[in-house]
Amino acid sequence: MEADVGRRYRLYPTDEQADRLVSWGHTCRWLYNTALEQRHFAWQQRRVTLGVAAQCAYLTQARKELDWVADLPAQSGQQVLRQLDQAYGNWWNPQHPAGAPTRKRRSVRLSVPFPGQAVHVRRLSRRWGAVSLPKVGDVRFRWSRPLGGTVRNAVVSFDGVAWHVGFGVHAGIKLPESHAQPDTVVGVDRGVKVALAMSDGRMWNRAFTTSGQERDLARLKSKAGRQETARRRRGVRSSNRAREVRAEIARTEAKIRNRRRDFVMWAANRICGQHATVKLERLQVKAMTATAKGTAAEPGIKVRQKAGLNRAILDKGWGLFEQALASRARTTGTRIVRVPAAFTSQRCSRCGYTDRNNRESQAMFRCGSCGYQANADVNAAVNVRDAAEAAPPVTGRAVRDRSRKASCRPPTQRQRRAALEAGISRL
Ligand SMILES: [Zn+2]
Numbered sequence: 001m002e003a004d005v006g007r008r009y010r011l012y013p014t015d016e017q018a019d020r021l022v023s024w025g026h027t028c029r030w031l032y033n034t035a036l037e038q039r040h041f042a043w044q045q046r047r048v049t050l051g052v053a054a055q056c057a058y059l060t061q062a063r064k065e066l067d068w069v070a071d072l073p074a075q076s077g078q079q080v081l082r083q084l085d086q087a088y089g090n091w092w093n094p095q096h097p098a099g100a101p102t103r104k105r106r107s108v109r110l111s112v113p114f115p116g117q118a119v120h121v122r123r124l125s126r127r128w129g130a131v132s133l134p135k136v137g138d139v140r141f142r143w144s145r146p147l148g149g150t151v152r153n154a155v156v157s158f159d160g161v162a163w164h165v166g167f168g169v170h171a172g173i174k175l176p177e178s179h180a181q182p183d184t185v186v187g188v189d190r191g192v193k194v195a196l197a198m199s200d201g202r203m204w205n206r207a208f209t210t211s212g213q214e215r216d217l218a219r220l221k222s223k224a225g226r227q228e229t230a231r232r233r234r235g236v237r238s239s240n241r242a243r244e245v246r247a248e249i250a251r252t253e254a255k256i257r258n259r260r261r262d263f264v265m266w267a268a269n270r271i272c273g274q275h276a277t278v279k280l281e282r283l284q285v286k287a288m289t290a291t292a293k294g295t296a297a298e299p300g301i302k303v304r305q306k307a308g309l310n311r312a313i314l315d316k317g318w319g320l321f322e323q324a325l326a327s328r329a330r331t332t333g334t335r336i337v338r339v340p341a342a343f344t345s346q347r348c349s350r351c352g353y354t355d356r357n358n359r360e361s362q363a364m365f366r367c368g369s370c371g372y373q374a375n376a377d378v379n380a381a382v383n384v385r386d387a388a389e390a391a392p393p394v395t396g397r398a399v400r401d402r403s404r405k406a407s408c409r410p411p412t413q414r415q416r417r418a419a420l421e422a423g424i425s426r427l
Pocket residue numbers: 348349350351352353367368369370371372
């Protein structure tokens with residue numbers, strides 16, 4: 001099997017180029033949302049599914065009438081419409097976990113897509129390359145790693161801190177059938193205190209947020225909240241000062257995100273390089289981090305505590321780690337095995353005695369039967385390593401997703417009539 005790979009480089013546009021790219025990024029988001037609305041409308045009014053070709057024709061029309069739409073390179077606009085079509089394709093595919101396409105909010109990362117034939121990449125020196133983009137010309141980027149193939153597509157994005165250009169590259173890499181060291185098995189336990197504990201006793205952790213950043217974020221977010229309240233009360237559009245506060249929040253969050261991603265990729269890379277089989281607890285991160293709020297009639301219990309735990313789980317990047325493992329495992333031939341999560345933290349890995357009192361504290365495990373002592377997370381990782389593979393869950397992904405997807409379908413005739421009667425004329 002051959003693989004396509006993603007390559008991402010730090011991009012250094014001039015101020016002029018950056019201004020133009022920012023405005024294109026907003027246009028792309030507008031286009032995506034408008035095209036989505038158009039597809040909703042066509043379906044609800046005429047039971048017609050609009051495809052890419054039809055929407056591209058509308059785009060051509062819009063380019064004639066609106067200068068700021070015409071400013072966006074036509075190929076980027078078409079690429080956005082293709083992305084929306086892909087989002088619909090994923091939604092309709094029962095094998096794919098994606099739900100119905102949703103609007104892109106203003107807070108998502110700015111990005112401008114280009115098809116491969118619209119960009120041209122060349123190397124300037126040992127450290128620098130340039131990508132020529134339609135209308136803005138050559139933009140320099142840091143040549144931090146070899147491209148290794150032909151460019152299929154490109155995405156220019158801004159995450160609040162820096163610009164990047166990502167290339168989808170047809171690399172033609174041969175994927176290995178099996179791992180170089182076939183008999184190496186490791187169990188990994190994901191924790192809240194220590195991010196990753198391995199069955200061989202290694203423990204990896206890193207703080208992604210500094211205490212200063214935590215303080216800054218709390219201050220900035222409450223400030224943004226006050227500004228938003230004031231804006232609503234006065235019924236005006238956002239101010240420059242409010243925009244600057246939001247940009248500062250985005251910058252800080254992007255730094256934290258980058259640090260987390262760096263750690264997760266580094267760990268996945270190491271683990272996959274050293275082991276043929278990686279065993280993980282089967283965790284439903286999404287279900288685990290659901291809110292405990294409950295309803296007004298039946299308020300939940302320990303809502304604040306649960307919110308704190310959710311934050312801690314999301315902060316450690318458990319889901320992201322699994323994604324990184326899966327992606328890295330492709331190129332090393334590593335097998336990822338998920339095992340049932342129950343009792344791994346309460347069972348003694350030496351004699352099998354299971355009791356909640358075995359876990360003396362967050363960090364300490366002491367067996368009440370044989371007296372075995374170990375770090376609690378490492379003990380759990382050993383249990384994960386020795387556990388049998390989990391049977392597929394009773395409610396399979398495809399089954400569960402189909403029911404979830406059913407609820408996202410456009411409204412039925414009766415629902416629309418009821419909505420109309422309720423005075424919601426938008427449906
Ligand atoms: Zn024991």
